[in-house]
Amino acid sequence: MTTDKTHGELPAMRELTDPSTIRALTHPVRLALLEVLATEGALTATEAGELIGESPTTCSFHFRQLEKYGFTEVAATGPGRQRRWKIAQLGMNFSDTTDDAELNIAATGLSRLVTDRAIARMQQFQDTKSNFPKEWQEVSESTEAVLFVTPSELAELNEQVLAVLMRYHSRLTEIDQRPEGSLPVEVLVFRYPVRFSGAAQ
Numbered sequence: 796m797t798t799d800k801t802h803g804e805l806p807a808m809r810e811l812t813d814p815s816t817i818r819a820l821t822h823p824v825r826l827a828l829l830e831v832l833a834t835e836g837a838l839t840a841t842e843a844g845e846l847i848g849e850s851p852t853t854c855s856f857h858f859r860q861l862e863k864y865g866f867t868e869v870a871a872t873g874p875g876r877q878r879r880w881k882i883a884q885l886g887m888n889f890s891d892t893t894d895d896a897e898l899n900i901a902a903t904g905l906s907r908l909v910t911d912r913a914i915a916r917m918q919q920f921q922d923t924k925s926n927f928p929k930e931w932q933e934v935s936e937s938t939e940a941v942l943f944v945t946p947s948e949l950a951e952l953n954e955q956v957l958a959v960l961m962r963y964h965s966r967l968t969e970i971d972q973r974p975e976g977s978l979p980v981e982v983l984v985f986r987y988p989v990r991f992s993g994a995a996q
Contacts, residue, residue: 812889819863824849831843837879839873862883868880869881889905
């Protein structure tokens, strides 16, 4: 999921421009379901529930809501009313800097929830880093930098970073492309102007 724009040969992403659709996605269970579908492939409500710690009934309800707004679709049906769900389309764009105040409010809420969940996972990794093999500990790192750039230069940097990340995009849906020993790795990249106000408190 990204709020950046895609250009050139990068895969097209769904543009979220309807506040109701964005608000429908702004729910921790629904985001969790999309996350496990992205990493695990098609799942039933029971399978998804075991992965995210929710009941099959809860997952089934939220899968149907995600389907209503075009985020999931039925991959296959089984005995009775059993369904296997998959993501309708990987990746989406949304912006909180439009001329539509309602859209901006909805987008800000979704962005904050997505960011908070990602940071919580990062903190969880930091707390459990020693449980991972040493080779993973050595390559899992963070970088902080301050750049003096213009808006156009930052836009160019955004595109370059996204292009690098998209090299591995197909592995989300093409499981056979995942190399042996690979793990899902979350990459957080934030770019924003700052005003330094002195030493940290």
